[in-house]
Amino acid sequence: MATDTLATISLSKEKQSSLDRFLAKGFPTNKWEEWKYTSLKSLNDIEWNWNTSEHSVNSAALALENTCEIQSQNGKMTLIGSLPQGVEYLDFASFAAQKPEFMQAFNERNPILDQNPLYDLNDALASSHQVIWVKKGVKLEKPVLHTYFASVSIASAIQIKVLIYLEEGAELTWVDDLASSEDSKSILSNYVQEIWVSKNAHLTFVKTQDFGLSTTHVDHTFIFQADQSVVDMFTFSLNGGLIRNNLHFYVDGQQVISNLNGLYVPSNNQLVDSHTVVDHRMPNSESNELYKGVLLGNSTGVFNGKIFVRPDAQKTNAFQSCKNVLASDKASMNTKPQLEIWADDVKCSHGTTTGQLSEEALFYMRSRGLSLDAAKTLLMLAFVQQVIDKVEIPALKESISSRVVAKIQQALSV
Amino acid sequence: MLSITNLHARIGEKEILRGINLEVKAGEVHAIMGPNGSGKSTLASVLAGREDYEVTEGAVSFFGKDLLDLAPEKRAAEGVFLAFQYPVEIPGVSTTNFMKSAVNEIRKYRGEEPLDAVQFLKMFKEKMAYVNIDQSLLSRSLNEGFSGGEKKRNEIFQMAVLAPKLAILDETDSGLDIDALRIVAEGVNKLKSPDNATIVVTHYQRLLDYIVPDYVHVLYKGRIVKSGTKDLALELEEKGYDWIISALVD
Numbered sequence: 001m002a003t004d005t006l007a008t009i010s011l012s013k014e015k016q017s018s019l020d021r022f023l024a025k026g027f028p029t030n031k032w033e034e035w036k037y038t039s040l041k042s043l044n045d046i047e048w049n050w051n052t053s054e055h056s057v058n059s060a061a062l063a064l065e066n067t068c069e070i071q072s073q074n075g076k077m078t079l080i081g082s083l084p085q086g087v088e089y090l091d092f093a094s095f096a097a098q099k100p101e102f103m104q105a106f107n108e109r110n111p112i113l114d115q116n117p118l119y120d121l122n123d124a125l126a127s128s129h130q131v132i133w134v135k136k137g138v139k140l141e142k143p144v145l146h147t148y149f150a151s152v153s154i155a156s157a158i159q160i161k162v163l164i165y166l167e168e169g170a171e172l173t174w175v176d177d178l179a180s181s182e183d184s185k186s187i188l189s190n191y192v193q194e195i196w197v198s199k200n201a202h203l204t205f206v207k208t209q210d211f212g213l214s215t216t217h218v219d220h221t222f223i224f225q226a227d228q229s230v231v232d233m234f235t236f237s238l239n240g241g242l243i244r245n246n247l248h249f250y251v252d253g254q255q256v257i258s259n260l261n262g263l264y265v266p267s268n269n270q271l272v273d274s275h276t277v278v279d280h281r282m283p284n285s286e287s288n289e290l291y292k293g294v295l296l297g298n299s300t301g302v303f304n305g306k307i308f309v310r311p312d313a314q315k316t317n318a319f320q321s322c323k324n325v326l327a328s329d330k331a332s333m334n335t336k337p338q339l340e341i342w343a344d345d346v347k348c349s350h351g352t353t354t355g356q357l358s359e360e361a362l363f364y365m366r367s368r369g370l371s372l373d374a375a376k377t378l379l380m381l382a383f384v385q386q387v388i389d390k391v392e393i394p395a396l397k398e399s400i401s402s403r404v405v406a407k408i409q410q411a412l413s414v
Numbered sequence: 415m416l417s418i419t420n421l422h423a424r425i426g427e428k429e430i431l432r433g434i435n436l437e438v439k440a441g442e443v444h445a446i447m448g449p450n451g452s453g454k455s456t457l458a459s460v461l462a463g464r465e466d467y468e469v470t471e472g473a474v475s476f477f478g479k480d481l482l483d484l485a486p487e488k489r490a491a492e493g494v495f496l497a498f499q500y501p502v503e504i505p506g507v508s509t510t511n512f513m514k515s516a517v518n519e520i521r522k523y524r525g526e527e528p529l530d531a532v533q534f535l536k537m538f539k540e541k542m543a544y545v546n547i548d549q550s551l552l553s554r555s556l557n558e559g560f561s562g563g564e565k566k567r568n569e570i571f572q573m574a575v576l577a578p579k580l581a582i583l584d585e586t587d588s589g590l591d592i593d594a595l596r597i598v599a600e601g602v603n604k605l606k607s608p609d610n611a612t613i614v615v616t617h618y619q620r621l622l623d624y625i626v627p628d629y630v631h632v633l634y635k636g637r638i639v640k641s642g643t644k645d646l647a648l649e650l651e652e653k654g655y656d657w658i659i660s661a662l663v664d
Contacts, residue, residue: 382506
């Protein structure tokens with residue numbers, strides 16, 4: 001087993017217990033309820049390097065006007081440039097020392113892990129959280145750009161762990177430009193983000209996942225929201241061998257707004273799995289979830305959207321929508337909305353659809369001179385545009401649109 | 415321009431066109447009339463290349479080319495335009511973006527340079543005047559939430575932009591009030607030239623008050639059973655279709 005070599009790594013006591021939890025379960029297979037369509041069993045067949053020191057440079061990283069850039073190269077994070085007043089970039093121990101009151105909340109957090117031993121693997125092998133701390137009332141106009149790139153010459157597992165902390169009234173746009181090289185050896189990219197959004201704070205988080213085919217990316221994003229905070233979350237899964245996104249919102253305050261937007265365009269034999277949880281634990285808050293997918297080639301999509309409305313969370317508004325287009329006979333989509341509501345005075349709705357491009361629309365467009373492929377591309381782009389248009393950074397919007405179009409055109413030309 | 419010979423077409427097992435013959439020359443306006451289910455819309459669809467229909471016999475030549483051999487987009491590039499009876503709603507695609515794609519695809523087919531944004535702006539402005547259509551409508555999702563009149567006006571706007579050699583108007587009058595009908599008809603008339611031709615498919619004579627045909631053909635059970643001038647349309651309006659049909663039985 002590939003995981004055998006893990007036993008030889010020497011770890012601190014706490015990390016060792018995380019590793020033991022991972023080893024007891026191993027990589028998920030599709031016998032597990034939460035991994036029904038997304039087996040990671042084949043990762044067992046790879047001889048992983050668990051601690052790469054290889055260097056990687058992304059020559060095609062997103063160019064975006066920013067406050068600062070944080071580069072992750074094969075998991076090593078470096079701050080490029082300087083931070084403005086009121087923003088700190090520090091390790092977890094220093095953060096904890098300066099913010100002792102946070103530690104209690106941190107230790108009491110209780111993330112839903114959905115049978116996810118990869119979280120434990122990350123905990124065991126990642127160095128501690130890298131913390132980005134935006135202080136009270138600090139509003140950053142330009143985004144913090146995180147360019148994450150992986151490229152290895154021997155199969156490697158990469159772990160990183162980030163903690164974003166927004167104090168009261170802070171505003172941050174975080175752009176995750178995640179990529180790996182097309183010709184890399186196998187990569188297991190295992191990325192944990194724990195995000196705390198205090199009262200009245202506003203976070204916009206845009207994630208683009210554009211990996212090579214040899215990359216398996218597992219993403220764990222936990223967001224804790226306090227009173228009157230707003231989070232606009234975007235997950236654009238553009239490319240990669242297998243992508244599993246676990247996105248969990250914990251609504252721990254009132255008048256909270258949580259917006260979850262997702263878009264995926266897998267092709268070939270790719271798989272994109274979006275597992276989301278919105279856990280309404282307090283009253284008077286609102287969540288809006290909009291996921292859209294275009295499934296090309298032989299690809300597989302999975303959407304599992306859980307919404308919990310706890311007994312205390314009266315007057316919750318929770319909406320969920322997942323719409324998909326199967327652009328090929330061989331593509332498949334598996335959707336499972338899961339609403340568990342214990343409060344009685346709430347408004348909740350959910351809807352999932354999976355269909356094909358309208359033949360009538362295609363004929364209409366062709367009758368005006370568009371080729372079949374051009375008509376399909378235009379229809380598919382129009383279908384997903386709704387999600388892209390919510391991104392408020394023009395250069396980023398442009399970049400996402402053009403990558404989606406290129407992906408569709410490439411798949412249609414096969 | 416267009417020559418239809420003994421055209422037979424069916425959908426599934428059902429034969430709908432059963433031997434159509436029609437000659438259309440440049441500069442002419444032809445009206446195809448007939449009762450419901452006679453095959454009028456099928457003829458329009460077959461000419462535009464809708465794949466639901468199977469042509470079992472006959473030929474259609476367009477400027478000497480075998481039209482039936484061409485994909486719908488190739489027919490459009492050759493100069494055929496079908497104004498839909500029920501224009502399709504396309505969420506997320508604006509009319510202007512759609513027309514930009516269509517025009518440049520057609521120009522590519524013809525070996526012409528693509529138009530740039532400035533050229534499009536100028537052209538759209540000019541064509542908008544033809545059907546008295548508003549810019550705001552063209553920026554909205556194509557046909558989505560449009561009224562019946564707006565949809566038909568948008569069809570004629572697209573026709574003006576694409577400047578076809580042969581325009582086929584499929585029941586363009588359906589769902590239009592008299593004002594909208596006049597605007598649409600005026601647009602069609604302005605686009606008329608000695609080099610292009612129009613086929614108007616309609617159930618009622620009403621539209622022909624505004625778009626005056628050179629020839630009127632009555633379609634019944636998949637065949638043209640009577641042809642004449644515009645007076646035939648007036649006669650149909652007065653007497654209905656029954657007198658022709660009963661004459662056939664005799």
